[in-house]
Amino acid sequence: MKLFHQLLVAPAALGLLAPVAANATELNINGVSDYAATGEQVTSITQFSDVYPTDWAYQALSNLIERYGCVAGYPNGTYRGNRAMTRFEAAALLNACLDRVTEVTDELKRLMKEFEKELAILKGRVDGLEARVGELEATQFSTTTKLSGKAEMTIGATSYGGDETDELYDEDGNYLGDTATTFSYRTTLNLNTSFTGKDLLYTRLRTGNFNENAFSGNGYTGKQTQIEASKSSANSLKVDKLWYQFPLGNDFQVFGGPLIENYYMLAATPGVYKHVLKQFKLGGYYGAYGASTSPGFGINWISNRNADYSDPKLKLSANYVSKNGMVSQTRDQFDSDGEKISSGGGFGTENGKGKFLSQIAYGTPSWQVSAAYAYSQKGMTVGGAGTPLGASTKGYSDANQFNLNAYYQPLDSGWIPSISVGWSLSSYNLPDGTADGTRSQTQGWLVGLNWQDAFMRGNRLGFAVGQPQFVTAIKGQGKNDTGYADDGNYAFELYYDFQVTDNITVTPALFYLSRPFGQRTGESGEYGGTGADTFSTLGGLVLTTFKF
Structure with a gap:
């Protein structure tokens, strides 16, 4: 008025x-x-x-x-x-x-x-609401935190085949294979916080109950049958990832945090294949891109980062993580008898179990080529019992690792799939005194195909084949007295994402592993060999994903 x-x-x-x-x-x-x-x-x-x-x-x-x-x-x-x-x-x-x-x-x-x-009553209520809003604004740590989540439920089983499968029983008659049907879950909560609109504080909370089943990475065939949607935390909710990133100028991005993995700091994703088995991750997870959640930092650069999204761009990345980066003592500690009582660590030390990763990539959202180099200290190279690499190499040698990757994905969905290809090479610097027969070199390759809108809009069909990690050289005389490995482990997976709603996806999947123990197939001993000349694993599962 x-x-x-x-x-x-x-x-x-x-x-x-x-x-x-x-x-x-x-x-x-x-x-x-x-x-x-x-x-x-x-x-x-x-x-x-x-x-x-x-x-x-x-x-x-x-x-x-x-x-x-x-x-x-x-x-x-x-x-x-x-x-x-x-x-x-x-x-x-x-x-x-x-x-x-x-x-x-x-x-x-x-x-x-x-x-x-x-x-008068309305005025009192408004005053009360203003007081509560003021108290909330004073106590909240950010006005721009967004919560998203995902619950994944997996039901499935594995079976084993090949010569003399009765070797799955130990000398006491106990069955060693994990072929029972299991029903497990993983739940993820993502907290994305921005203080300036351009930075990001990322916190991830996770819990799950996979434990010792075949899909957890801790079963009889180890990491070869581990699926991406697994988590073994005995139903305890834990902080799984924590880092902070911010822009430096127009084209740089800086990362740092106590819980981060190398590949999260890359400017370019090596491949676009959506996988079920974890060993198909990033175009070959056991090569340069293998990682462990650790303290770390990194930086990446994208040419004309804020230019048209479809323009070709050059991307450079460099980062470092240290698995023992939270340990204060730098050297192993021994008692008066020479027995080790504690392990050393530290960030950037020789006992830090560190990994330096660098990457160069060029391309557009439709196609890309990339190359990566990693130097991994002993204890940081991915391997261990239940993988073709074996535990001995993982624990006692540094490695130089290389990856070459490329992908193509059509702009329009149809019968032409997206194609992701990758090749990796790991060369292990075995220390003096390493026993003959220890793996000194491994390689890996894969081809992954995805069909978007397969049979129905919103659905996806996926197929991959490869040798995610196989031994190509050993120290001294090998099992065939040639110095060359008798390996040949192949992995296949086939799945179909059925989009029930915008937030619910059901994924039936099959996978087959030929000689999952690789070089150790036919050996009996601490590394999990079966004593048979041939050995294979067939697995099937149904994964249901709820996003919120």
């Missing part, structure tokens, strides 16, 4: 205060009297015969008439909008509008008096 008063009174007051532009002989006193004395109140602008929709003030005049009803015309039905206003006419218009304002004010006062108690 105050704004209306200002708009209404200002021109009228100027008219009353302005010098009289016309002399007495020019002033039509009778016209003023007619204007001021007209008793018919105009209720619609269409009552004026000389006002047209094309007039520049048409809408403003219409609002004054229809909303406030304080505009009068001349008895002959004209408004005479192009005629200069006299002081008498301004006084008449101002008086009519002030009468209407007084009527509205009196009505408001009556309503306020009638609902005085209700208004």
